Amino acid sequence: MFAYFGPRNWWPGETRFEIIVGAILTQSVAWRNVSKAIENLRAAGILTLEAMYKAPIEEIEKHIVPTLYWRMKAKKLRAFVNHIMDNYHGDLDKFLQKDKEELRRELLSLYGIGPETADSIILYAAEQPVFVVDAYTRRIFHRLGFFEESVSYDEMQQFFMKHIPPDVRYYNEYHALIVGIGNRFCSNKKPDCGNCPIQSVCRFKLRNKVENEG
DNA sequence: GTCCGGATAG
């Protein structure tokens, strides 16, 4: 995967707060939509913890319309911002420096933050080594032959963290590469197995070839 | 399981 894509330099974002905003906004939506929303927020001057805390919810909503579930996501952003302002006096770094297990529990207790978003924040904003898995990871590694399709988030995460030494840079790159394979080649209905850079180690390739040729 | 609900490739 690395030989094909090269270093992908994730996660896009000029500040830790911006990375967190991206992690929430990208739930079930293409990154290009998130990118628009973030530029809208930046132009409006509310891409900081303090500014977003003061902004009316309607103000946040209108800038993030491109991210599909904009009404819900505005609530999610507000819930996160309120938590940091109310419990950490707006000191985001103090929050992110917490022990990663404790940080994860606290993130999961917030409205709108589930396992993948929590882990994305821990890895990409707090820069602590947790392996982020997602729907692409499930699909790809199921097709490769590692998992049942019904494998849980935690089971997948434990598998990767058992076999790959904890390293922020490596975990960062690995998840980025999985997403790259997922949205370029390993789609649900019509995967492009013939051009996929990991086809030589994939079992699904053969089945897909048979189906296409009848 | 359903709801949320905009942008884009093919």
Add this chain to the structure above:
DNA sequence: CTATCTGGAC
């Protein structure tokens, strides 16, 4: 036109 997009709450 519809399938899909770096999910989570209920």
